[in-house]
Amino acid sequence: MEKLVKTQLAYFNTNTTKAVSFRIEQLNKLYQLLVSNEALLEEAIYKDYGKSTFETFQTEFATVYEEIKIAIRDLEQWSAIKPVATDARNAPAKSYQIPEPLGVSLVIGPWNYPYQLSLAPAVAAIAAGCTVILKPSELTANCSAVMAKIINENFEEQYFHVVEGGIAETTALLDQKFDIIFFTGSVPVGKIVYQAAAKNLTPVVLELGGKSPVIIMPDSDLEVTVKRLVWAKYLNSGQTCIAPDYVYVHQSIEQEFLEKVAKEIEKSDYKLENGNFVKIINERNAERVSGLINPDKVYVGGNFNVAERFIEPTVLHGVNWEDKVMKDEIFGPIMAVLTFDDLDTVIKEIKDRPKPLALYVFTKDENIQKKVMGEISFGGGCINDAIMHISNGNLPFGGVGSSGLGNYHGEAGFRAFSHYKGILEKEFTQDSDIKYSPHTEEKLQKMKAAAK
Incomplete structure (x- = not known):
């Protein structure tokens, strides 16, 4: 696990995943892989708990396909530099936000919708420019195996990789330092994930549950x-x-x-x-x-x-x-x-x-x-x-309080796996001397007048 995370971090630091064209290429690749392997995926989920082809498409594939299509359509806009207003104290200047991927992400999926709730967060991570380690639930073992086969045979492990296993493997993953952890599951396990993330001050998205x-x-x-x-x-x-x-x-x-x-x-x-x-x-x-x-x-x-x-x-x-x-x-x-x-x-x-x-x-x-x-x-x-x-897919999805932390779907998912850097850009022009020494009463009154 340690080697895998380090390998992904090294690859992320090459900046390859930050190119919007690269991200769109990977999303298209994932889409085609899922479409061409639908029969294999349907067979696996039927073996795990008898889910029909109709319900599998309705509740698993349709949502993931929608997420991919929205991401491909809007990724240029989401990842663009976003200008904001500049305050009077800093004028003349430009102010803007630069979205950047958080880095190496861990996505821990649940068993109840093993494809949708594992792959939709992975789509968001790819769209944001992160690398992805996906850990599906061991309770849907056939679904986990087929996702591992499709993804691990077609993506480099340094970029997108599925880790199979149970509690031991999940624990070993949580011992590593990630840049973001995305977990879907129960409240008790969500607390364990949150505590593990806290050791490294790793941001988390927790999609939990409760009585609705x-x-x-x-x-x-x-x-x-x-x-x-x-x-x-x-x-x-x-x-x-x-x-x-x-x-x-x-x-x-x-x-x-x-x-x-x-x-x-x-x-x-x-x-x-x-x-x-x-x-x-x-x-x-x-x-x-x-x-x-x-x-x-x-x-x-x-x-x-x-x-x-x-x-x-x-x-x-x-x-x-x-x-x-x-x-x-x-x-x-x-x-x-x-x-x-x-x-x-x-x-x-x-x-x-x-x-x-x-x-x-x-x-x-x-x-x-x-x-x-x-x-x-x-x-x-x-x-x-x-x-x-x-x-x-245009609505943010997530919980509040004990039902979860953070949102995803569409742009909300992109934001979940991104950091927005705030930048102030100035020219080499002469500053007002109001902030510099000497600190006079006249300057203080001017600052107060401007602020109030």
Whole structure:
């Protein structure tokens, strides 16, 4: 690991990666490699947890392709010198910002979207001009192996390299000095990464998680709301960091909401055999998630098979904050439904807990939309939809507080892997003598007048 990092640092210091033409060339190369190896990548992810070709393209490739296309299109603009105004004390002069790559980057990817959440940050790092060491999750071993094959056989290790392995390899990587670390995963592991980075004062981007709430008001279009919400909740069997975790539905529409959810689940025909559902990543997680199901509160579903890593789409109703399902992020196909009659109470209950990665509100009332958006702190979200904000590469994506640190996607990703140098450029002209000795009362009064 030490040799690999030193090799990448030496290559970065040649300044090769700083040329915009080089970066665009590498992005095009990665794009072509992914397109030409889609079948191989699809086979690997199906082996890991039964993800279909349709869902793999929808939730993995489409986002990565979009990130690459946006970066190629806008990279000249992002990397250009950016002029800013010069203050009166320094006039006449030019002031500007120069974006520069941070250097050697470490990207640690998760298992739930093994391609999207590993490669999208790598795209941002390449666009910024960094070298990249990518460490995919060992839990999706087939995906990790195929990414290593495609990348390591086609890129020089001094520039872009995949390191496979588990905790030992990740720990060895974290012992090295990087210029930036990008991590996607759980809060506990995020804290370990943050502590490791702190030893070298290495900047980090942490994409974590948390319990992302949904608020459904009585004036929402329930047909549309339920269709969008059910899709978002059970996508990837609920193994999505921004999945709707729990739903606050106004008590006046609870029964209608539950009935429509049940019908939408039935209509969606979630089964492993038809490619419309995926397995839980492993038996340990299947056991954990199934243990959150209280049989007395099941409205729909509730059946599971830990050995088969299957939990059917489940809806729990009559839920409160004392229930086990409300203690931590669910990260599985369970929708927990709570009721409310006072929006201010809901807002307070959300704000009393760690800041969520996402929040979704369904209402036609613009005043309520503004109230929820303005009063609750969260990473990002949607009004009258769920999850889909992540698909817009022009929006920054990231958490706040315990749900994460920093943003990426589009220009936000470029910025995450860049440092902006502030430069003041002056000519060899005669300065005003106000800042120089002798320090007189007259000069002091002039400075005060100018400043005030």
